[in-house]
Amino acid sequence: xxxxxxxxxxxxxxxxxxxxxxxxxxxxxxxxxxxxxxxxxxxxxxxxxxxxxxxxxxxxxxxxxxxxxxxxxxxxxxxxxxxxxxxxxxxxxxxxxxxxxxxxxxxxxxxxxxxxxxxxxxxxxxxxxxxxxxxxxxxxxxxxxxxxxxxxxxxxxxxxxxxxxxxxxxxxxxxxxxxxxxxxxxxxxxxxxxxxxxxxxxxxxxxxxxxxxxxxxxxxxxxxxxxxxxxxxxxxxxxxxxxxxxxxxxxxxxxxxxxxxxxxxxxxxxx
Amino acid sequence: xxxxxxxxxxxxxxxxxxxxxxxxxxxxxxxxxxxxxxxxxxxxxxxxxxxxxxxxxxxxxxxxxxxxxxxxxxxxxxxxxxxxxxxxxxxxxxxxxxxxxxxxxxxxxxxxxxxxxxxxxxxxxxxxxxxxxxxxxxxxx
Numbered sequence: 080x081x082x083x084x085x086x087x088x089x090x091x092x093x094x095x096x097x098x099x100x101x102x103x104x105x106x107x108x109x110x111x112x113x114x115x116x117x118x119x120x121x122x123x124x125x126x127x128x129x130x131x132x133x134x135x136x137x138x139x140x141x142x143x144x145x146x147x148x149x150x151x152x153x154x155x156x157x158x159x160x161x162x163x164x165x166x167x168x169x170x171x172x173x174x175x176x177x178x179x180x181x182x183x184x185x186x187x188x189x190x191x192x193x194x195x196x197x198x199x200x201x202x203x204x205x206x207x208x209x210x211x212x213x214x215x216x217x218x219x220x221x222x223x224x225x226x227x228x229x230x231x232x233x234x235x236x237x238x239x240x241x242x243x244x245x246x247x248x249x250x251x252x253x254x255x256x257x258x259x260x261x262x263x264x265x266x267x268x269x270x271x272x273x274x275x276x277x278x279x280x281x282x283x284x285x286x287x288x289x290x291x292x293x294x295x296x297x298x299x300x301x302x303x304x305x306x307x308x309x310x311x312x313x314x315x316x317x318x319x320x321x322x323x324x325x326x327x328x329x330x331x332x333x334x335x336x337x338x339x340x341x342x343x344x345x346x347x348x349x350x
Numbered sequence: 351x352x353x354x355x356x357x358x359x360x361x362x363x364x365x366x367x368x369x370x371x372x373x374x375x376x377x378x379x380x381x382x383x384x385x386x387x388x389x390x391x392x393x394x395x396x397x398x399x400x401x402x403x404x405x406x407x408x409x410x411x412x413x414x415x416x417x418x419x420x421x422x423x424x425x426x427x428x429x430x431x432x433x434x435x436x437x438x439x440x441x442x443x444x445x446x447x448x449x450x451x452x453x454x455x456x457x458x459x460x461x462x463x464x465x466x467x468x469x470x471x472x473x474x475x476x477x478x479x480x481x482x483x484x485x486x487x488x489x490x491x
Contacts, residue, residue: 133441138434138438138485138486139438139441139442140441140442141483170385171385171387172385172387173385173387173388175385176384176385177385196437196438197437197441212437309441312440312441313440315436315437315440316408316436316437317408317435317436317437318408318409319408319409319435320409321407321408321409324409324410325410325412325432326384326409326410326432327384334384334385334387334388335388336388336430336432336462336466336468338430338466338467338468340414340428340430341403341405341412341414343403344402344403344414344428345402345403345451347402347416347424347425347426347428348400348416348426348452
């Protein structure tokens with residue numbers, strides 16, 4: 080019948096072709112969704128983690144930073160907590176000049192309470208990279224098991240990730256036992272971290288962390304970090320250990336207040 | 351000329367420091383860059399002058415201020431105020447251009463315990479009523 084009605088045949092062919100094309104597109108889209116994060120095309124199905132994420136709370140927002148740092152969660156072993164408080168007391172009194180920040184940045188089991196700076200997420204096929212202003216770079220491999228050649232210990236640990244709906248779930252092992260969970264509290268051996276990272280709303284990132292560290296914690300520690308999106312924020316190096324630090328004298332290894340005027344200081348106002 | 355205020359340490363405290371550092375071993379930026387023990391965090395003082403320079407650098411931004419003083423040969427004293435890091439200050443409204451040279455400024459600060467002309471920046475008021483909050487310092491540790 081179609082032979083006798085060329086226009087009908089042409090229309091039918093177009094409909095069939097369109098249907099096949101739509102089917103292909105649908106199939107491709109479905110595959111892309113299933114393999115989200117594994118191909119460049121599939122990245123568009125991931126939640127928007129773009130921009131710079133600034134930690135909520137002090138020091139980036141008003142708040143009682145001293146109170147935040149004075150209290151430890153009850154999961155911390157009592158003897159560890161006592162050591163932390165003693166060290167903190169020494170630091171606050173000026174008796175202890177702590178230069179642990181001159182060690183390379185290390186992932187200590189949870190993203191910090193803010194003092195390491197803001198975060199950036201980079202999505203590439205099979206990988207998510209988190210850059211922290213402190214200099215720490217975390218590489219998250221989208222796979223079920225750690226790569227075969229993963230190092231037993233490294234500064235960022237070995238992170239594998241997967242998408243559960245709109246939530247990025249990251250499991251990290253292979254952390255350096257010397258990494259600081261808190262100042263004066265090293266993670267110790269056998270630490271393991273699970274993070275669930277998601278958008279709480281359009282411009283708020285929520286990071287739920289469960290840290291297991293048997294040498295310092297009585298039980299897995301749950302914590303939540305909140306970050307606010309600043310799309311136009313310029314990534315700013317957060318370097319605490321520099322050669323010309325006005326607050327530290329490298330020769331005497333003591334703190335100072337170096338009030339040497341800058342070499343390019345403009346002259347005082349004319350009378 | 352190099353001015354400094356140095357914390358004194360005994361051998362005993364040095365041993366404690368070594369033990370603490372050995373335990374630490376990793377990132378410790380969460381605590382603070384330094385102790386702030388050189389500043390008197392119990393008292394806030396106020397001083398007015400003009401902006402000499404905004405020194406925008408890690409780990410601490412410094413605000414330099416010319417303060418009129420008829421008793422000095424040049425008619426001005428130079429004051430130095432330590433502030434937070436560029437990263438933190440950038441998040442609370444500061445930038446490289448937050449202060450203009452010669453701009454009138456009133457600084458609230460925690461003074462140096464040794465009485466030198468300086469302290470830790472707490473906040474400032476500028477022309478037109480504009481204000482800037484500082485970061486870090488003994489009262490915020």
